Amino acid sequence: MRYLSTRGRAPVLDFEGATLTGLANDGGLYLPEEWPQFSAAEIRDMRGLPYPELAARIMAPFVGDSLTEQELLDLCQQAYGNFSHVAVTPLVQLDGQHWLLELFHGPTLAFKDVALQLLGLLFETFLARRDNPLTIIGATSGDTGSAAIHAVAGRRNVEIFMLHPEGRVSEIQRRQMTTVSAPNVHNIAIDGGSFDDAQAMVKRMFADSALTETLNIGAVNSINWARLMAQVVYYFAAALQLGAPDRKLAFSVPTGNFGDVFAGYVAAQMGLPIERLIVATNKNDILARAIRDGDYSVGESHATITPSMDIQVSSNFERLLFEANGRDAAALGAQMDGFGSSKALTLDPRQREGIAALFSAERATPGQTLKAMRWAYESCGEVIDPHTAVGLHAARSERLDPAVPVVTLATAHPAKFPDAVEQAIGQSAPLPARTGDLFSLEERFEALPADYDTVRDHIAARAAR
Numbered sequence: 031m032r033y034l035s036t037r038g039r040a041p042v043l044d045f046e047g048a049t050l051t052g053l054a055n056d057g058g059l060y061l062p063e064e065w066p067q068f069s070a071a072e073i074r075d076m077r078g079l080p081y082p083e084l085a086a087r088i089m090a091p092f093v094g095d096s097l098t099e100q101e102l103l104d105l106c107q108q109a110y111g112n113f114s115h116v117a118v119t120p121l122v123q124l125d126g127q128h129w130l131l132e133l134f135h136g137p138t139l140a141f142k143d144v145a146l147q148l149l150g151l152l153f154e155t156f157l158a159r160r161d162n163p164l165t166i167i168g169a170t171s172g173d174t175g176s177a178a179i180h181a182v183a184g185r186r187n188v189e190i191f192m193l194h195p196e197g198r199v200s201e202i203q204r205r206q207m208t209t210v211s212a213p214n215v216h217n218i219a220i221d222g223g224s225f226d227d228a229q230a231m232v233k234r235m236f237a238d239s240a241l242t243e244t245l246n247i248g249a250v251n252s253i254n255w256a257r258l259m260a261q262v263v264y265y266f267a268a269a270l271q272l273g274a275p276d277r278k279l280a281f282s283v284p285t286g287n288f289g290d291v292f293a294g295y296v297a298a299q300m301g302l303p304i305e306r307l308i309v310a311t312n313k314n315d316i317l318a319r320a321i322r323d324g325d326y327s328v329g330e331s332h333a334t335i336t337p338s339m340d341i342q343v344s345s346n347f348e349r350l351l352f353e354a355n356g357r358d359a360a361a362l363g364a365q366m367d368g369f370g371s372s373k374a375l376t377l378d379p380r381q382r383e384g385i386a387a388l389f390s391a392e393r394a395t396p397g398q399t400l401k402a403m404r405w406a407y408e409s410c411g412e413v414i415d416p417h418t419a420v421g422l423h424a425a426r427s428e429r430l431d432p433a434v435p436v437v438t439l440a441t442a443h444p445a446k447f448p449d450a451v452e453q454a455i456g457q458s459a460p461l462p463a464r465t466g467d468l469f470s471l472e473e474r475f476e477a478l479p480a481d482y483d484t485v486r487d488h489i490a491a492r493a494a495r
């Protein structure tokens with residue numbers, strides 16, 4: 031399979047190249063040249079497959095010649111063997127129409143593990159073929175940092191440096207990063223800085239020739255195609271259990287960077303009968319405005335009880351804009367250049383129509399989020415996290431044919447967000463036994479001042495060579 035940039039001016043790559051590159055060098059995002067198709071008979075044939083086998087079957091056409099079938103299956107077995115539930119992403123029924131797809135049974139209790147556990151293995155496999163070890167540098171305000179650290183901890187040819195603003199991430203999130211003892215994991219707490227300061231330093235490092243000329247620097251954010259590819263699998267897993275390909279269904283997806291819900295779009299292109307994809311947002315509703323009104327303009331950023339969705343610019347939305355304009359890279363490049371300078375973009379009629387055919391959007395206020403958590407608890411005995419609750423609120427607000435099952439993606443374990451859970455239902459969710467010693471393990475991190483040269487020199491001295 032060949033991979034092209036949405037802006038059309040970057041080299042065409044194979045799967046291995048697209049995985050190691052992340053962002054295309056023309057500022058665009060990589061997408062496969064065409065969508066692999068599964069017939070109804072082929073989808074029917076996937077029923078009952080164990081998750082790792084289903085994953086290998088769905089990802090094989092995307093991986094192409096970069097891995098043999100056996101190598102891909104081995105990696106899937108290794109990645110999904112780290113999950114605490116044998117079904118990997120179990121489906122839980124709420125009522126006659128609504129279901130939860132639990133994506134939080136990985137090591138850091140958020141859905142990002144599903145993709146990152148595999149990505150860590152893909153990095154290790156591909157890097158072993160090259161004599162060029164990778165230094166991953168990132169900044170985190172929470173979930174991504176811990177999932178990325180757990181994905182590459184102890185892997186060969188990779189060092190990871192994760193910056194977090196000291197005192198600005200929750201204690202659970204910090205401990206999930208700092209208690210990992212593998213020597214290739216380097217946590218850096220930026221003293222007196224915000225997340226934006228840490229993020230700005232990372233961006234500056236990617237553009238700093240003193241670093242990039244001597245090091246092979248990589249990123250693990252959700253613009254990486256391999257992450258989206260791995261997320262396509264659980265849409266199939268859920269749909270197969272609910273009767274696909276012989277029955278349509280809908281998904282509601284708590285959305286931030288538009289990675290997770292774009293994977294649902296990919297599943298639909300591959301032949302899964304998806305009736306609707308509901309983009310669920312909190313008060314940071316740029317996506318809801320774009321999908322409903324064609325207005326993709328950056329507003330003020332609000333802090334909410336769903337911090338992993340407090341995002342203004344959803345990087346992966348560019349992929350959908352590209353698809354919806356008939357894959358016209360030149361037109362999209364011009365549209366994105368305009369967005370870069372004015373922070374606003376108006377969808378053209380073709381894009382609006384194409385997107386409206388599959389997507390709708392719903393917004394949840396904090397009150398509606400807490401109410402959805404109470405409904406799940408009081409009516410179904412399920413304790414859910416606030417991000418999942420934004421999705422559930424959206425799912426229940428959307429007027430769909432009652433015969434169409436609606437699956438809400440449960441993106442985090444409720445124990446990760448104890449304050450919101452306590453506020454909603456008056457009790458907290460215990461951490462699962464597998465993270466039980468988080469509070470007794472020793473923490474390891476370096477506290478550095480918010481000074482660019484100090485942080486860069488610290489990383490350069492310890493980077494992969």
Ligand SMILES: *Cc1c(COP(=O)(O)O)cnc(C)c1O
Pocket residue numbers: 140141142173174252284285286287288289290291338339417441442
């Ligand atoms: C990252 C995250 C999201 C948003 O996912 P995107 O792929 O960025 O849209 C939602 N919920 C939780 C708990 C997350 O960690």
